[in-house]
Amino acid sequence: MLATAGSAAFASNDNFTQCGKASWYKLGGTTASGEPANPNGLTAAHRTLPFGTMVEVTNLSNGKSVTVRINDRGPYSKGRVIDVTHAAAKKLGFIRKGITKVHVSDGPKQVAKNTKQFCR
Numbered sequence: 001m002l003a004t005a006g007s008a009a010f011a012s013n014d015n016f017t018q019c020g021k022a023s024w025y026k027l028g029g030t031t032a033s034g035e036p037a038n039p040n041g042l043t044a045a046h047r048t049l050p051f052g053t054m055v056e057v058t059n060l061s062n063g064k065s066v067t068v069r070i071n072d073r074g075p076y077s078k079g080r081v082i083d084v085t086h087a088a089a090k091k092l093g094f095i096r097k098g099i100t101k102v103h104v105s106d107g108p109k110q111v112a113k114n115t116k117q118f119c120r
Contacts, residue, residue: 002096005055013025015105015106015107015110016049016104016105016107017102017103017104017106017107017108018081018082018104018105018106019060019081019101019102019103019104019119020079020080020081020082020101020102020104021059021079021080021081021083021099021100021101021102022059022080022081022082022083022084022089022092022094022099022100022102022104023075023077023080023083023098023099024073024083024084024086024088024089024094024098025045025083025084025085025097025118026039026047026084026086027039027074027085031043031045031072032045032051032072032073032074033051033052033071033072035071037057037072037084037087039085039087040085040086040087041085041087041104042066042067042068042069042085042088042091043068043070043071043072043084043085043088044057044070044072044082044083044084044085044086044088045069045070045071045072045073045074045075045082045083045084046069046070046072046073046081046082046104047073047074047075049070049083049106050070050080051070051071052069052070052114053069053070053072054067054068054069054070054106055066055067055068055077055089055100055104055105056104056105056106057082057084057088057092057094057103057104058102058103058104058105059092059094059100059101059102060100060101060102060103060119061094061100061101062092062093064091064092064093065092066081066084066088066091066092068084068085068088072114077106081102082102082104103119
């Protein structure tokens with residue numbers, strides 16, 4: 001088990017799953033992967049996941065989920081595990097709030113259904 005400040009990450013059956021805070025960010029210029037930033041795209045920034053990794057992000061306060069592609073590095077704020085684009089945050093329902101607690105997984109939806117056991 002891997003743990004970081006304000007978050008927890010677990011690896012089981014080669015699936016990545018992590019809990020913590022998410023925020024959305026305004027993009028401009030070029031992402032760390034070298035592609036043009038697109039606030040209307042369903043992409044995200046993560047500190048360690050490889051570029052191109054598809055992850056499902058679930059908002060734990062309302063149960064809404066979205067699949068995003070990792071194309072940037074961050075977040076750089078303490079306690080946050082992922083930054084998503086404006087479009088992804090809109091689908092997750094936390095634009096006005098700005099920050100929300102999430103479950104992040106690269107595994108099948110069955111993993112996301114068990115967020116209670118991972119995210120406390």
